[in-house]
Amino acid sequence: MFETLSERLEGTFRSLTGRGKLSEDDIRKAMVEVRRALLEADVNTIVAEEFVKDVTEAALGSKILTSLTPGQQVIKIVNDKLTELLGGETEEGEGVDNELNLSKTPPTVIMLVGLQGSGKTTTVGKLALALRQKKHRPLLVAGDIYRPAAVEQLQTLGRQLDIPVYSEGTSVAPPVIAQHAIAQAKKNNNSVVIVDTAGRLQIDEPLMEELQRIKADINPNEILLVVDAMSGQESVNVAMEFNRRIGITGLIITKMDGDARGGSALSVRAVTGVPIKFMGIGEKLDALETFYPDRIAQRILGMGDILSLIERAQAAYDEEEAKKLQDKMRKGKFDLEDFLNQMRNLRKMGPLSGILGMLPGMGKQMKEMRNALNTPEAEAQLRRTEAIVLSMTKKERQDPDIINASRRRRIAAGSGTGVADVNELLQQFRQMRQMMQMASKGGGMNMANMGSMLGQMGGGGMPGMGGMPGMGMGGGARKQTQAPRDPLADFKRGGAPRPAAPNGAARPANGGPAPVRSAGAPGAGVNRPPKKKKK
Amino acid sequence: MFKFFRRKKEAEEVIEEKTEQALEKSRGESGIFGQIGKLFEVDDITDEFWENLERLLLQADIGINLTDKLIENSQRRTLDERTRRSRDVEVIFRREMIRTLAEVQNKAQAAVDALHRKEASDREWDRKQQEKQQLKNRPKGTPPPPPAAIPKVTPGAEGEKRPYVIMVVGVNGSGKTTSIAKLAAYYQSGGASVVLGAADTFRAGAIDQLKLWGQRLNVPVVARNYESDPAAVAFDTVKYAQENGADIVIIDTAGRLQTNFNLIAEMQKIERTIEKAQVGAPNEILLVLEAVTGQNGLSQAKHFTNAVGIDGIVLTKLDGTAKGGIAFAIANDLKIPVKYIGTGEKVVDFAEFDPEAYVNALFVRN
Ligand SMILES: Nc1nc2c(ncn2[C@@H]2O[C@H](COP(=O)(O)OP(=O)(O)O)[C@@H](O)[C@H]2O)c(=O)[nH]1
Ligand SMILES: [Mg+2]
Numbered sequence: 018m019f020e021t022l023s024e025r026l027e028g029t030f031r032s033l034t035g036r037g038k039l040s041e042d043d044i045r046k047a048m049v050e051v052r053r054a055l056l057e058a059d060v061n062t063i064v065a066e067e068f069v070k071d072v073t074e075a076a077l078g079s080k081i082l083t084s085l086t087p088g089q090q091v092i093k094i095v096n097d098k099l100t101e102l103l104g105g106e107t108e109e110g111e112g113v114d115n116e117l118n119l120s121k122t123p124p125t126v127i128m129l130v131g132l133q134g135s136g137k138t139t140t141v142g143k144l145a146l147a148l149r150q151k152k153h154r155p156l157l158v159a160g161d162i163y164r165p166a167a168v169e170q171l172q173t174l175g176r177q178l179d180i181p182v183y184s185e186g187t188s189v190a191p192p193v194i195a196q197h198a199i200a201q202a203k204k205n206n207n208s209v210v211i212v213d214t215a216g217r218l219q220i221d222e223p224l225m226e227e228l229q230r231i232k233a234d235i236n237p238n239e240i241l242l243v244v245d246a247m248s249g250q251e252s253v254n255v256a257m258e259f260n261r262r263i264g265i266t267g268l269i270i271t272k273m274d275g276d277a278r279g280g281s282a283l284s285v286r287a288v289t290g291v292p293i294k295f296m297g298i299g300e301k302l303d304a305l306e307t308f309y310p311d312r313i314a315q316r317i318l319g320m321g322d323i324l325s326l327i328e329r330a331q332a333a334y335d336e337e338e339a340k341k342l343q344d345k346m347r348k349g350k351f352d353l354e355d356f357l358n359q360m361r362n363l364r365k366m367g368p369l370s371g372i373l374g375m376l377p378g379m380g381k382q383m384k385e386m387r388n389a390l391n392t393p394e395a396e397a398q399l400r401r402t403e404a405i406v407l408s409m410t411k412k413e414r415q416d417p418d419i420i421n422a423s424r425r426r427r428i429a430a431g432s433g434t435g436v437a438d439v440n441e442l443l444q445q446f447r448q449m450r451q452m453m454q455m456a457s458k459g460g461g462m463n464m465a466n467m468g469s470m471l472g473q474m475g476g477g478g479m480p481g482m483g484g485m486p487g488m489g490m491g492g493g494a495r496k497q498t499q500a501p502r503d504p505l506a507d508f509k510r511g512g513a514p515r516p517a518a519p520n521g522a523a524r525p526a527n528g529g530p531a532p533v534r535s536a537g538a539p540g541a542g543v544n545r546p547p548k549k550k551k552k
Numbered sequence: 553m554f555k556f557f558r559r560k561k562e563a564e565e566v567i568e569e570k571t572e573q574a575l576e577k578s579r580g581e582s583g584i585f586g587q588i589g590k591l592f593e594v595d596d597i598t599d600e601f602w603e604n605l606e607r608l609l610l611q612a613d614i615g616i617n618l619t620d621k622l623i624e625n626s627q628r629r630t631l632d633e634r635t636r637r638s639r640d641v642e643v644i645f646r647r648e649m650i651r652t653l654a655e656v657q658n659k660a661q662a663a664v665d666a667l668h669r670k671e672a673s674d675r676e677w678d679r680k681q682q683e684k685q686q687l688k689n690r691p692k693g694t695p696p697p698p699p700a701a702i703p704k705v706t707p708g709a710e711g712e713k714r715p716y717v718i719m720v721v722g723v724n725g726s727g728k729t730t731s732i733a734k735l736a737a738y739y740q741s742g743g744a745s746v747v748l749g750a751a752d753t754f755r756a757g758a759i760d761q762l763k764l765w766g767q768r769l770n771v772p773v774v775a776r777n778y779e780s781d782p783a784a785v786a787f788d789t790v791k792y793a794q795e796n797g798a799d800i801v802i803i804d805t806a807g808r809l810q811t812n813f814n815l816i817a818e819m820q821k822i823e824r825t826i827e828k829a830q831v832g833a834p835n836e837i838l839l840v841l842e843a844v845t846g847q848n849g850l851s852q853a854k855h856f857t858n859a860v861g862i863d864g865i866v867l868t869k870l871d872g873t874a875k876g877g878i879a880f881a882i883a884n885d886l887k888i889p890v891k892y893i894g895t896g897e898k899v900v901d902f903a904e905f906d907p908e909a910y911v912n913a914l915f916v917r918n
Contacts, residue, residue, distance in 0.1 A: 059613075245725070249613035272724065274812075281846060
């Protein structure tokens, strides 16, 4: 859906490649694109404008590093500034502030606040689990007495985690409940108290006063504002008002496992100056991550996030299919039908050039590869290849060896190509099959092989693409997200689809396809076949 | 049931009033749309004016692409009509905005025509403003007008009654369960018997939440245990409704992100299973989207509609300061209409969506 900023800037600067210095005019052109990208990522307009001003200043007069194209140079400046704004290391060398403030005299009191539906209660559970893993003894407090069954929700989470929950039903005022909870925590030696509060609009006067009262009564060490990654421009006003009324100490951005770009995270951080401490990346209770500014900067820009690339690859891949494929490759039985499928899978992940462009710090080899594939000719060649394969019968695709001269003529005519093209493709296919058989002996079918293969089919004679880190598809990549064998293994994302949480809510797979998780890059248009409209 | 006697005109007024009350808060000093109204209080339309307008539209989450389009169209018309008068430009611009929303509504053409007629004269416009002022003084907490008609499904071969089945989907926390309670009350107020299905068997407390609403509204809730197959719950619910001759079935589903392949597949399975329980069902699939949603709303609408085909959107939490501008972009790009709005946490905080009332409410000055 969204073109990435890097793609756009490359486009803007294509004509400039080779020039030594960015002119003011170049920068102005680039900044139009930068602003658009930020807005599409939900960065607040005012924040975006300020940001563009900053970057323009930094870019003006900056000498282009010889190793970078002008487009890359601007991207680098933008990326650095974004990272800084998100709380990354500053030029003065200040570190990332994403640790919780713990009280020297326990219990540490943490309170979560935010709009309705932002994910507070689930996050209370996640924080509790994370803290217990650090040897804390948390007590959870059911402070949402308004939403129907909010107390039950927290109690269920407590049971699942085997962590105590303090509640007094729905008729005692939340500040009173919170005070009682602290007293109990002291008595029971709980080292952390995490208070859940009802979702509220920042303009809801009585409820904002209630928060002020809770704050005054229990004096929390951390007041964390929970912000939905999918929220738009208004998140800034929400955050500023919460901050003004109760003074927030940190931010938690939830639902980052979706395809939201998270520009609101940046905006909220920018206007409050409060650090982002955690990110929610799934429904399971261990799906909470410490916040890393650089990764989100790249996500906002829609570039370079190798993780999201892996996830896109996973999403487009069916694990079982990948395994079958590996077997076939090992046995040298990879056929043109598989080839077509693979090519389509790669297509699902976006134009090739886009995918390869997502890799930061590409080696020289990769860059060549990318440039070669980036050309319109290469894309056209790929389309031609697809046309040829599609003009074959199923039988021919499964057993290319039966394709004789008359079949070749038919295929050429059907695909609008020449017999020579068909011959060339078949020859390359055979070479590739052999090569893959060799490669697959060493490990899984991976992106490197695939890229190289398509490169050959496309432009012919791509340099080998060995050594792309962590790019295994199917088996390889999944291992990285798979849980180690620990008692919480069932919580882990990337395992079975929503596997059973200990004695808790599970979401049966119902015979769905193999576990895949799609996230990351913008509009990672995983094109599932559109379903027929009902009725 | 006094509600039946409410005149149609009055019903329209209540919808307008609810829309306006919901949007009222943002028209304070910092409110975006109040500013849009104010923006037009200039003598001459300048470049700076268009820049300011762009910024305000962006802040309403309308998105850069549609914002550009709205502004370009308005600029073109302004040129065509050779006017720089701010009042003319305002009318042109409002028309553009309403058109974007109205074209995908059922009453599309009628609404656009009516708009043209209404905006033909400034005097009419001023009168409208005065009426609005009066409406504002109506007490809050008025229930929304009942549906114009209770949707009916053709009975089976042996004359057995079939309920109209609504399935409600959306991302986590968007307001599905609450909206279901509101929909139930809305159909009840029209005299329909409603059954709810607790097919969110995943989120902790979700079944209890729906059951509590059921108790309050005196509506049966069909449920199984947590962790049980949501499709089976949906199936049970439809069967229960058939056996008890209910008019409307509303199926709650768990929140899911549109990018989660397995959960989307799970939702498709629920849909298929409902179809097995009754041919042609679900008759309506609603996507619940919260007003605070940014550009990701487009991705939500796109993925959900690819998976199950969305008939309409429930735009929730309009009582906040967010204006739900992404709904414009969704209407424009994907042709999916907004059907209902949620304007608070109580069941009465609900109304049918009326594009004209919505856009007009955005332009009212304090
Ligand atoms: N202010 C406001 N809050 C709402 C509205 N609709 C739902 N909510 C709240 O949003 C939260 C999540 O709603 P819920 O129905 O549980 O969402 P679900 O997870 O999609 O089923 C609850 O606290 C609701 O009270 C609305 O129109 N306005
Ligand atoms: Mg729910």
